[in-house]
Amino acid sequence: MANNVSGRKCPNCGSALRYDPESSRLICDFCDSGFTIEEVDAADREQAQQVGSMNFTAGNEALQNLKAYVCSSCGAEVVADPQTVSLVCPYCGSNIVLSDKINGELCPDGIIPFAITPKALPQAVRNFYKGKKLLPRYFFSDASIGTVQGIYVPFWLYDSNPAGEMIFNGSKDRTYRDGDYVVTEHRNYELHRNVSMSFHDIPTDASERMEDALMDSLEPFDFSAMKAFNTDYLAGYVADRWDKNAKEMKARTDRRVYNSAVTIAMTNATAGYSDVNLNHRSHLDMSNSTARFVLLPVYVFDIKWNNQAYSFAVNGQTGKVVGTLPEDKALKTRFFLKWWAIGAAVLMAVNWLLFLH
Amino acid sequence: MKKKVLWIALLALLTLLPFGSVKADGAPLLIAPGPAAESDKPFWYPQDTSNFQFFTDATAPRVADYADIFTDEEEAAILQAIGTQSARGGADIVVVTDSSSYGMSHREYADDFYDYNGYGFGKDRDGIVLFICMEAGNRGWWTSVTGRLDPAVSSGPVLYTETVANALDDALYDYMVSGRYAEGVIDWVGNVGTWLVYGVPFAPLWYPTVEEQAVWVRERNASAARIVDNAGLFAGSEASALQQKAKDLSDTYGVDVVIHAAKNDCGMGKNAYAQAFYQYGGYGLYSDYSGILLVMFGDGSQLLYTEGEVPSCLNDYETVERLLDMSGEAAAGGAAKGAEKYLSLLEKALKNNRIPHSSGSWIMGIVMAAVGGLIPGAISRGSASASMKTVRTAFNSNDYLVDGSFRVNSGNDVYVGVTTSRAYSPQSKSSSSEGGSSGGSTYSGGHTSSSGSSHSGSGRKF
Numbered sequence: 082m083a084n085n086v087s088g089r090k091c092p093n094c095g096s097a098l099r100y101d102p103e104s105s106r107l108i109c110d111f112c113d114s115g116f117t118i119e120e121v122d123a124a125d126r127e128q129a130q131q132v133g134s135m136n137f138t139a140g141n142e143a144l145q146n147l148k149a150y151v152c153s154s155c156g157a158e159v160v161a162d163p164q165t166v167s168l169v170c171p172y173c174g175s176n177i178v179l180s181d182k183i184n185g186e187l188c189p190d191g192i193i194p195f196a197i198t199p200k201a202l203p204q205a206v207r208n209f210y211k212g213k214k215l216l217p218r219y220f221f222s223d224a225s226i227g228t229v230q231g232i233y234v235p236f237w238l239y240d241s242n243p244a245g246e247m248i249f250n251g252s253k254d255r256t257y258r259d260g261d262y263v264v265t266e267h268r269n270y271e272l273h274r275n276v277s278m279s280f281h282d283i284p285t286d287a288s289e290r291m292e293d294a295l296m297d298s299l300e301p302f303d304f305s306a307m308k309a310f311n312t313d314y315l316a317g318y319v320a321d322r323w324d325k326n327a328k329e330m331k332a333r334t335d336r337r338v339y340n341s342a343v344t345i346a347m348t349n350a351t352a353g354y355s356d357v358n359l360n361h362r363s364h365l366d367m368s369n370s371t372a373r374f375v376l377l378p379v380y381v382f383d384i385k386w387n388n389q390a391y392s393f394a395v396n397g398q399t400g401k402v403v404g405t406l407p408e409d410k411a412l413k414t415r416f417f418l419k420w421w422a423i424g425a426a427v428l429m430a431v432n433w434l435l436f437l438h
Numbered sequence: 439m440k441k442k443v444l445w446i447a448l449l450a451l452l453t454l455l456p457f458g459s460v461k462a463d464g465a466p467l468l469i470a471p472g473p474a475a476e477s478d479k480p481f482w483y484p485q486d487t488s489n490f491q492f493f494t495d496a497t498a499p500r501v502a503d504y505a506d507i508f509t510d511e512e513e514a515a516i517l518q519a520i521g522t523q524s525a526r527g528g529a530d531i532v533v534v535t536d537s538s539s540y541g542m543s544h545r546e547y548a549d550d551f552y553d554y555n556g557y558g559f560g561k562d563r564d565g566i567v568l569f570i571c572m573e574a575g576n577r578g579w580w581t582s583v584t585g586r587l588d589p590a591v592s593s594g595p596v597l598y599t600e601t602v603a604n605a606l607d608d609a610l611y612d613y614m615v616s617g618r619y620a621e622g623v624i625d626w627v628g629n630v631g632t633w634l635v636y637g638v639p640f641a642p643l644w645y646p647t648v649e650e651q652a653v654w655v656r657e658r659n660a661s662a663a664r665i666v667d668n669a670g671l672f673a674g675s676e677a678s679a680l681q682q683k684a685k686d687l688s689d690t691y692g693v694d695v696v697i698h699a700a701k702n703d704c705g706m707g708k709n710a711y712a713q714a715f716y717q718y719g720g721y722g723l724y725s726d727y728s729g730i731l732l733v734m735f736g737d738g739s740q741l742l743y744t745e746g747e748v749p750s751c752l753n754d755y756e757t758v759e760r761l762l763d764m765s766g767e768a769a770a771g772g773a774a775k776g777a778e779k780y781l782s783l784l785e786k787a788l789k790n791n792r793i794p795h796s797s798g799s800w801i802m803g804i805v806m807a808a809v810g811g812l813i814p815g816a817i818s819r820g821s822a823s824a825s826m827k828t829v830r831t832a833f834n835s836n837d838y839l840v841d842g843s844f845r846v847n848s849g850n851d852v853y854v855g856v857t858t859s860r861a862y863s864p865q866s867k868s869s870s871s872e873g874g875s876s877g878g879s880t881y882s883g884g885h886t887s888s889s890g891s892s893h894s895g896s897g898r899k900f
Binding site for chain 2: 215
């Protein structure tokens with residue numbers, strides 16, 4: 082079975098092109114040329130007229146879901162798992178887009194291109210470390226950052242329009258004195274409210290490989306920078322297709338929406354009442370929602386410390402860094418002792434000034 | 439059962455005519471419990487108070503025991519004491535008991551009894567009445583003063599202040615609760631006499647009378663002892679050693695150093711007592727009478743009194759408290775030890791203008807600081823740990839709410855019932871409410887009785 086592989090080549094020298102987030106252009110590192118996507122498209126069309134389209138042959142499928150592709154640049158055979166739609170040839174460094182995996186419903190409705198370059202990551206990480214007093218010193222070395230991988234992570238963007246009857250328990254209180262007693266009277270009410278509201282572009286990670294909490298922590302993304310999908314944006318990055326469909330992920334999104342709906346309704350529709358809480362008979366219809374598939378830019382890397390890998394992710398659009406950070410026990414003890422000593426010294430000084438002087 | 443009332447009425451009729459006569463306004467006089475006894479007022483109460491004119495009746499009985507709590511002998515003894523103390527103090531002293539207050543407060547009963555029966559000396563009707571109410575469930579007493587004894591209308595030297603009231607009532611209380619009524623009243627009359635003469639209820643021997651106070655001129659008594667032990671706290675040798683030390687300090691630092699041990703404050707209040715002792719004792723150096731007096735009271739309390747130029751640290755409340763605390767602690771090993779410690783600390787104050795802290799205070803301070811330091815340590819560590827956590831599952835979608843999309847399409851508030859909670863919170867009592875049983879009297883300064891006369895007074899339940 083033939084697999085279509087899209088690898089963009091320099092119109093000048095034929096070397097592999099990579100997408101440069103800073104200039105939003107395709108760059109040839111070999112001849113130091115730069116092209117817009119439209120320019121490369123035009124050059125490709127011209128070349129196709131000369132040599133015809135290139136075909137690639139599917140490779141050995143013995144390893145269950147793995148598929149083999151032949152690099153259009155060097156002819157090497159590379160293997161990709163079913164979720165991967167873009168990768169870098171390990172032999173010649175060419176960018177390979179597996180076009181057969183991004184057709185139909187697997188084709189993204191949009192993409193936010195990388196705006197942060199890998200060169201900027203160490204500084205972003207250093208900024209992230211600021212204020213992390215208990216972080217082991219080892220992490221502050223740029224060398225600690227292992228291989229950084231730029232990934233277009235598949236996300237579902239949900240538009241949700243919850244509506245229904247929310248019931249709150251609330252009370253109106255008054256306090257008065259009855260002899261030696263202070264009496265508080267609570268007049269209790271059920272507050273029935275028919276509410277509706279709309280949420281737009283709630284991102285939910287659609288990749289099994291990515292930890293949900295890690296991806297949640299990368300928010301927010303600026304969706305106004307969303308572009309129509311073009312495989313050229315994938316050049317130089319790994320990209321995954323979704324492996325958790327929109328229906329599966331809706332329950333997770335609905336939980337977020339429901340929590341917000343309760344808070345918003347409680348805040349805005351129960352004025353004048355105190356001790357307000359949600360009545361379990363409330364019903365909110367969450368069925369009115371839609372989802373679209375997009376790719377969002379994320380850098381991931383691990384730092385190994387004490388024989389354990391700590392995962393980090395960077396929002397490829399905003400540079401926001403998140404990660405699981407270990408605490409250095411020695412630093413923790415020193416930090417505690419330092420503040421204990423400062424606190425004790427201040428108290429002793431106050432004690433001396435006020436009482437012992 | 440004795441018919442005291444009838445006896446007193448008969449005695450009055452037989453002795454002096456005005457006593458059993460009628461008042462200026464024609465109202466019947468006391469000691470005639472006839473038909474009026476069936477009314478809601480005591481028999482001595484005027485039928486018509488609207489035209490009442492004040493009068494004085496020197497022959498009215500100074501003991502009216504309607505509650506019949508005194509024997510004849512006791513009553514005679516009380517009368518004798520009253521006669522002595524009234525003559526000594528120049529003010530009327532009256533005691534009345536009753537088995538009911540007739541719906542009046544004790545204060546009203548005492549005031550009205552005094553006013554409507556012609557008690558008091560002179561045009562201002564100077565005097566004091568003690569009303570003892572034996573009504574079941576309402577037992578108590580009230581002392582009411584009139585004329586020059588009333589601080590509301592007088593600024594004289596003998597005033598029934600709250601301090602005096604508490605002192606007299608404190609002394610009377612034990613007698614009342616133990617049923618020794620006559621004994622208590624006789625003691626009370628004696629204390630009242632002392633108060634009338636000296637201006638304080640339990641004047642010490644060195645205290646001048648009111649007349650002496652009026653002509654008293656302050657002057658230094660160079661021969662006055664610097665250790666005056668009226669409470670028997672020091673042995674002879676101890677007193678001598680302390681005397682020498684006090685003299686040395688006085689000579690070295692130019693300030694009189696005096697220690698006085700007293701059984702109590704003689705009902706004057708501790709500050710007033712210390713001041714009186716210092717001033718009437720002729721203490722103080724130079725023209726500003728500079729000096730430092732420590733009074734050690736029998737109840738274990740101590741008071742520092744200073745006059746003139748003394749180290750500023752001795753005018754600081756905290757420092758003086760510390761000084762007294764440290765010497766007080768030392769006094770646990772004997773009063774002389776406490777006095778020695780006091781003189782030792784005082785020397786440091788005179789020399790360095792500061793009182794050192796005890797090692798215990800330092801240790802306590804360090805321990806408290808060390809323990810208190812755990813709080814910022816724990817908070818800082820907790821805060822630092824919290825800052826390490828950057829990966830969190832998204833809980834809500836508030837950031838994605840479309841502006842203006844929230845709608846409340848309809849609402850309905852359904853009343854489901856009422857619940858109440860009650861918290862006990864006693865209201866603060868006013869100062870004129872009834873007092874406690876022992877700790878302090880209910881004091882009323884400058885109230886007006888039903889007759890229009892001004893009185894001050896105090897009372898307690900027992």
